[in-house]
Amino acid sequence: MKLLQFFCLVSLLILDVAFGVKHELFKRCDQSGFCRRNRHYGNEISKTQNKYYSINEESVKFGHSVITGDIQKSLNQSHSVRLPFTLEILENNNIRLQIDEDRSKFEFNHKLLQKERYNEAWKYAFNGIPKISKNYKVSDISNGQFDILYGKDEQYKLEVYTEHFEIIVKYHNEPQIIFNERSFLNVEHIRSKDNHESSLLQEELNFGSFQDSFKDSKADTLPFGPESVALDVTFQGFKHVYGIPEHADSLSLRDTTASEPYRLYNVDIFEYEVDSRLPMYGAIPLLVAHKPGVSAGLFWVNGADTYVDIKKQDRSVPNALREHIDTQTHWISESGIIDVVIFIGSSPTEITSNYAKLSGQTQLPQLFSLGYHQGRWNYNDEEDVLTISENMDKYEIPCDVIWLDLEYTDSRRYFTWKKGSFPDPERMLAKLNETYRSLVTLIDPHLKLNYEVSDQVSEKNLAFLDKNGKDFHGHCWPGESLWIDTFNPNSQEFWTTLFANDSGFAGDATNLHIWNDMNEPSVFSGPETTAPKDVITYGNVEIRSDHNIYGLTYHEATFEALKERYINKRPFVLTRSFFAGSQRSAAMWTGDNMSKWEYLKVSIQMILNQNIANMPFSGADIGGFFGNPSKELLTRWYQTGIWYPFFRAHAHIDSRRREPWVPGEPYTSLIRNAIRLRYRLLPLFYTKLYQSHVNGSLVLDPLFYKFPDNRDVFEIDDQFYIDGLLIKPVTEEGAESINIYIPDDEIHYDYDTFQKFQGLGDHRISTPLEKIPVLIRGGTILSRKDRYRRSSKLTRYDPYTLVIALDSNRKAKGNLYIDDGETYNYKLADQYLYLELNFVDNILNSEILEGAGSTGGSTKVEKIQIIGDDLSFEEIFIKQNDTEWSGSFEKHDNYYVVKNPNVDLSKNWSVSFR
Secondary structure: OHHHHHHHHHHHHHHHHHHOOOHHHOOOHHHOHHHHHHHHHHHHHHHHOOOOEEEEEEEEEEOOOEEEEEEEEEEEOOEEEEEEEEEEEEHHHEEEEEEOOOOOOOOOOOOOOOOOOOOOHHHHHOOOOOOEOOOEEEOOOEOOEEEEEEOOOOOEEEEEEOOOOEEEEEEOOEEEEEEOOOOOOEEOOOOOOOOOHHHOOOOOOOOOOOOOOOOOOOOOOOOOOOOOEEEEEEEOOOOEEEEOOOOOOOOOOOOOOOOOOEEEOOOOOOOOOOOOOOOOOOEOOEEEEEEOOEEEEEEEOOOOOEEEEEEEEEOOOOOOOOOOEEEEEEEEEOOOOEEEEEEEEOOHHHHHHHHHHHHOOOOOOOHHHHOEEEOOOOOOOHHHHHHHHHHHHHOOOOOOEEEEOHHHOEOOEOOOOOOOOOOOHHHHHHHHHOOOOEEEEEOOOEEEOOOHHHHHHHHOOOEOEOOOOOEOOEEEOOEEEEEEOOOOOHHHHHHHHHHOOOOOOOOOOOOEEEEEOOOOOEOOOOHHHEOOOOOEEOOOEEHHHHHHHHHHHHHHHHHHHHHHHHOOEOOOEEEOOOEOOHHHOOEEEOOOOEOOHHHHHHHHHHHHHHHHOOOOOEEOOEOOOEOOOOHHHHHHHHHHHOOOOOEEEOOOOOOOOOOOOOOOOOHHHHHHHHHHHHHHOHHHHHHHHHHHHHHOOOOOEOHHHHOOOOHHHOOOOOOEEEOOEEEOOOOOOOOOEEEEEEOOOOOEEEOOOOOEEOOOEEEEEEOOOOOOOEEEEOOEEEEEOOOOOOOHHHHOOOOEEEEEEOOOOOOEEEEEEEOOOOEHHHHOHHHOEEEEEEEEOOEEEEEEEEEOOOOOOOOEEEEEEEEOOOOOOOOEEEEEOOEEEEEOEEEOOOEEEEEEEEEEOOOOEEEEEO
């Protein structure tokens, strides 16, 4: 019977390919007990204006940048609930507020679960224990208030109100963020089912408190009853907020007053819709707000099912000089504690940087992983894989990685190979390695019952448990399966053995890397296509509380296993599910998109929000996963996808083959040209990933990150910068021309023709199918490698081309990062170079900022190209190592070319144009 049910379910999922996402599989807010209760509570509190939460002033203690005390939730005149709070001033002028619940007097006799609220999300979301700042002053409590001044110049101030709990965060004496302004703070305290209704406040609902009524989750035991946490946070004067990925929606988040809230709950969602607040595969609960002069961020450190309501409230004052739009947010999580970090600064870049310092910067990937990845579900056998690789060479298309999806395994049992199709994986890997290509294989967390790996997981007590304490079984691709619990620290040692060179999986090949899919976790037989919420994870924690974190623990386990396998090489891991902190060990992609123009367009919006949330190593399936793109759409998608930091073509098993040579001419040549452009610009992408790794900067910048005072760019989400390149992909069918918005008065040059564009506002650009709309902003120096090679590693000994686009003041600058592209040797000072290139007063200087030597490849420059109006040089002189010599150049209409300047980037040098 179970097998029959499984096949029926798979049939329904296959039908989804034709009919799209099934809304009835996923809870709406009004079907989710904790969301409906909190929305109702907020609506009623707005009417009654009752205030139930206050600070017990006698409990407040002031320590070294840590303030502790108790919030009291008053149920009636004689009874209240104690909610211990901690308020910390962290480094970089960040504020952290935690509100827990004292459950010490409650008798909870569940034999498997701890009764305390889950409070360990931060251990996964933070990159270590956050550092406390000691740079603050605090006033005494007076008239129901105490104040905290902090910051180097005391530019920050907290006003904490005790009689009615409220916190106002000020920056330069202006209120920016307000906690609990609308009194939506709600901690559903633990209580028994018998006395629950008698303890309800008049604004509270009883819906779904002890019984889930949603059709697919009625079996949820809800052992703690209602235990949600919620808080309203107002961003005063901020009209625009961004972030909280993952959603297929606009960059600037929408008002949800009359719609579903944004939901953060990692699920396997087939053919997701665009313009949607539905949950998706990943969750990063970071929201960034911006207005001219000030940016702010809120990090909701909670791994449970979470809804975020957004309301744009007009506070306009007659005859005011500026708009007064507040963004009022309402954060609602099913369980856990309130743990929230606030960032405030002068720019959105500062917010993302400070968040990255707390959560960890993105990994520095191997160079090959920034190249072109070719995949589909599935390449049939070894011959198919090697033929794909050979065709890349035949059509002179650079490629770094071939991907194998589910069907390479024996009966969908991970860490095995289908012997009839892949008789000798080591031989196949060795053949790919002849051109320095890699193979990525799929390894998912669901493990088919009754084979060696799943048996060991069970025997070693490393599996999810059901509500009765036995191994949890559910259905996924292999049929009945169990799931490895990577919250369990003992799972790492076991997982590492499966990837070891002597494991029999792939021998000692060093060009095998791993794709972690379905790690939400996806459970076909579970409610909302995931695990039941009363599944138990390590530490006697319901997955209800750590659900959104699971995918991170899984791909981190894979990352650590590969580090052991390769010793000194950086692993590449792709994950579908992610949480705050995932950027430290994985790349992500936007999941099961569709071969439609609207999905091409929304991919840009989604990837920009991933960048804002400090997970820049992201991409989308080129051409769309489901369906068959037209030749025009496929071509335009490649022309867009070359700008994704993670650049992969992938397709569903039922889709037609669509490798670059399949559509024929002229499309094959246009796709090849786009891919080759990506490879020429790999030094740029690698430098941007290095900078993100070091300081948390974005790889792709939305326009408002570059021009934070220009209100006209705050909602532009179809353009972006990567360094000095302004990109506006063509995302409309049949578009022969587009408008590209230039956000300032600086000169911009067409990347191909060097045509000059200048002037704030829209500029019309012709976009026949062969045209990729790219402008170079004046003041930019780009580093490229222009020679065609079959893979990125083969470019190691190729020289560089420098492209200098002069600004209105005839200046330009840029950076370049160089290392061996694969090992951790970059952590040694003599194994990398970080350069600044600067053109001013007709002199180009190259200066080493960091590093000092061997990079394992060429550091020569073979060409310098200078673009600008009214250029007039008669001669050039080159100087390096105290030696000066004259060079030759070619003059063109609006640019010069210096050929073979014979300079070495590993030493400082200069070129004077006279």
